[in-house]
Amino acid sequence: MKQSYVTHLEAALDGTRYPARQVQTVHEGRPLWVRYDLPAVKAAVSRDDLAHRPHDLWRYRELLPVDDDAAITSLGESMTPLLACPRLGAAVGVPGLLIKDESSLPTGSFKARGMAMAVSMARQFGLTRLAIPTAGNAGGALAAYAARAGMEAFVFMPDDTPVVNRAEAALFGARAFLVDGLINDCGAIVREGAGPMGWFDVSTLKEPYRLEGKKTMGLELAEQLDWTLPDAILYPTGGGTGLVGMWKAFDELEALGWLEDTRRPRMYACQSTGCDPLPRAWAAGERFGQPVEAPATAASGLRVPVACGDFMVLDAVAASGGAALAAPDSEIAGMMALAAESEGISLCPEAAIALAVLRRAVSEGTIEAHERVVLFNTGAAQKYLELIDHPLPRFDKDRMDWDRIRSRGASKD
Numbered sequence: 001m002k003q004s005y006v007t008h009l010e011a012a013l014d015g016t017r018y019p020a021r022q023v024q025t026v027h028e029g030r031p032l033w034v035r036y037d038l039p040a041v042k043a044a045v046s047r048d049d050l051a052h053r054p055h056d057l058w059r060y061r062e063l064l065p066v067d068d069d070a071a072i073t074s075l076g077e078s079m080t081p082l083l084a085c086p087r088l089g090a091a092v093g094v095p096g097l098l099i100k101d102e103s104s105l106p107t108g109s110f111k112a113r114g115m116a117m118a119v120s121m122a123r124q125f126g127l128t129r130l131a132i133p134t135a136g137n138a139g140g141a142l143a144a145y146a147a148r149a150g151m152e153a154f155v156f157m158p159d160d161t162p163v164v165n166r167a168e169a170a171l172f173g174a175r176a177f178l179v180d181g182l183i184n185d186c187g188a189i190v191r192e193g194a195g196p197m198g199w200f201d202v203s204t205l206k207e208p209y210r211l212e213g214k215k216t217m218g219l220e221l222a223e224q225l226d227w228t229l230p231d232a233i234l235y236p237t238g239g240g241t242g243l244v245g246m247w248k249a250f251d252e253l254e255a256l257g258w259l260e261d262t263r264r265p266r267m268y269a270c271q272s273t274g275c276d277p278l279p280r281a282w283a284a285g286e287r288f289g290q291p292v293e294a295p296a297t298a299a300s301g302l303r304v305p306v307a308c309g310d311f312m313v314l315d316a317v318a319a320s321g322g323a324a325l326a327a328p329d330s331e332i333a334g335m336m337a338l339a340a341e342s343e344g345i346s347l348c349p350e351a352a353i354a355l356a357v358l359r360r361a362v363s364e365g366t367i368e369a370h371e372r373v374v375l376f377n378t379g380a381a382q383k384y385l386e387l388i389d390h391p392l393p394r395f396d397k398d399r400m401d402w403d404r405i406r407s408r409g410a411s412k413d
């Protein structure tokens with residue numbers, strides 16, 4: 001069995017070391033970092049070696065935790081497009097806007113990156129039964145990767161989880177349950193069931209390897225920008241794995257000497273005003289968030305009332321010179337329509353919130369018009385049927401009334 005370059009795991013809270021190559025979860029309820037022997041990685045692989053590898057996240061194999069190739073569980077996690085968006089960018093005041101569009105990943109969201117890694121590691125450890133609390137895309141992604149690995153998955157969702165997320169978990173063969181409560185209540189079920197049910201909890205950041213999967217967003221972004229980084233990144237943040245993962249990716253790339261220019265982007269953690277523990281903590285100058293009382297947002301991926309890795313997000317945001325900012329749900333529909341009509345990109349509501357944050361940040365001068373800005377579209381709009389349902393006018397096949405069509409067209413042009 002070929003070994004990965006992982007040396008150990010390390011508590012994000014206080015640096016306590018944990019051995020790699022055995023099942024680990026958290027330290028005092030807080031996440032663990034996966035650490036690598038970066039000098040050895042540097043000696044083993046160069047940036048140019050990547051050019052010959054398949055265009056998927058496994059191209060960064062030396063910076064990933066899986067030891068045994070046979071454990072790799074993949075549904076084809078292709079590199080995602082980094083799309084120049086001049087029209088949309090001009091509309092929000094930054095013509096250099098790029099969208100990293102994660103919507104084409106397996107199961108229609110970037111949760112695939114994290115789950116591909118978590119399930120591969122679970123397989124390496126011989127785990128066969130996994131469980132997760134989810135308010136959105138994580139349940140479907142876990143269910144799909146568990147099916148791919150031949151494992152059992154248990155998924156617990158609040159009642160108000162979008163219909164496609166409920167259906168996909170069941171479709172992929174997970175034992176999926178609706179819970180009369182919030183995501184934290186689902187989390188408590190998964191915690192308590194660990195003993196009696198013998199399952200492994202793959203909640204965000206309670207399992208160390210989803211972060212490593214999401215880290216590949218940062219590796220990919222750097223490679224797509226010819227080993228430079230943008231001026232600012234807007235990231236729709238729930239648990240924060242993606243933002244923290246990207247910041248870790250930039251650290252590792254810098255240590256490897258792979259970056260042409262080590263200037264870092266300002267990281268903007270974007271949330272809905274309906275569930276904004278990070279912007280609140282940020283505004284108060286706190287490193288840890290307080291649970292939001294009645295979280296309410298249609299951007300289900302952002303409906304995380306308090307995150308166990310909140311201090312990791314806020315640390316990265318602070319180190320980068322960015323901010324944690326919120327925009328209201330009332331902006332979602334307009335931002336989704338703007339991106340769809342101006343660029344043909346189907347933004348998920350989470351990314352629509354980030355776009356609303358961007359527009360405000362530009363108008364307030366926090367982000368400047370000339371800057372190179374990357375916004376993450378973390379999932380596909382099509383998964384949110386409740387939000388994209390749109391009544392269409394009827395066309396009468398017996399009348400062929402072209403004037404009616406012309407007049408509708410005219411009002412749009």
Ligand SMILES: *Cc1c(COP(=O)(O)O)cnc(C)c1O
Nearest residue numbers: 238239240241242301350378379
């Ligand atoms: C889970 C999710 C998020 C939040 O991701 P984190 O990395 O956990 O903060 C954002 N958008 C979508 C579509 C999601 O499913």
